[in-house]
């Protein structure tokens with residue numbers, strides 16, 4: 001589990017693509033004081049496992065499904081990614097609950113300045129946008145952000161100077177693809193409400209289970 005307070009950016013040193021997916025080597029010397037083989041680490045918001053850690057770098061593998069559903073598949077050596085180690089139980093919990101499971105990608109549709117901030121307008125599928133509300137939470141490439149405005153197929157966020165300086169969101173351009181994790185609380189609420197309304201109208205049968213993915 002993560003908070004969306006990313007710790008900084010790591011540089012992709014190399015990538016090896018193979019039948020099992022892609023194995024990335026990221027340079028991140030600032031993580032080395034407490035990163036061990038087997039630890040979870042969020043890379044652009046995607047929860048991966050550190051497979052080796054040495055000389056200021058770690059390696060992690062993304063399976064084909066992860067490459068299809070996130071922006072990791074398009075990464076090229078030299079690019080920078082957001083990194084965050086798993087949250088500690090004894091630390092302050094800034095940001096919001098981020099699981100590292102990406103719901104889909106969004107596309108940066110517009111970028112414009114507003115005072116000291118940088119507003120990003122991000123286009124997403126309505127199936128993702130439905131979990132967003134004004135002043136709610138969203139993780140964009142792993143960065144916990146407050147939604148300024150939520151619409152049917154897009155939302156906007158305002159990037160404050162601190163976030164611009166410690167993440168890539170200060171330099172991101174129109175057309176780039178970003179990983180989106182919707183607020184997990186919204187997803188649980190939707191699921192519970194759909195069960196409740198079904199129970200009110202007659203209980204659980206085979207058709208109900210199939211509709212909700214429990215039967216094929």
Ligand SMILES: Cc1nc2c(=O)[nH]c(=O)nc-2n(C[C@H](O)[C@H](O)[C@H](O)CO)c1C
Pocket residue numbers: 004005006007094095096142143144145146147157158159160161162163164166167
């Ligand atoms: C909730 C939240 N909202 C915003 C926001 O709307 N705009 C912004 O620029 N930064 C926000 N942050 C802080 C970032 O998550 C934090 O600066 C980065 O993850 C780097 O640690 C947070 C935690």
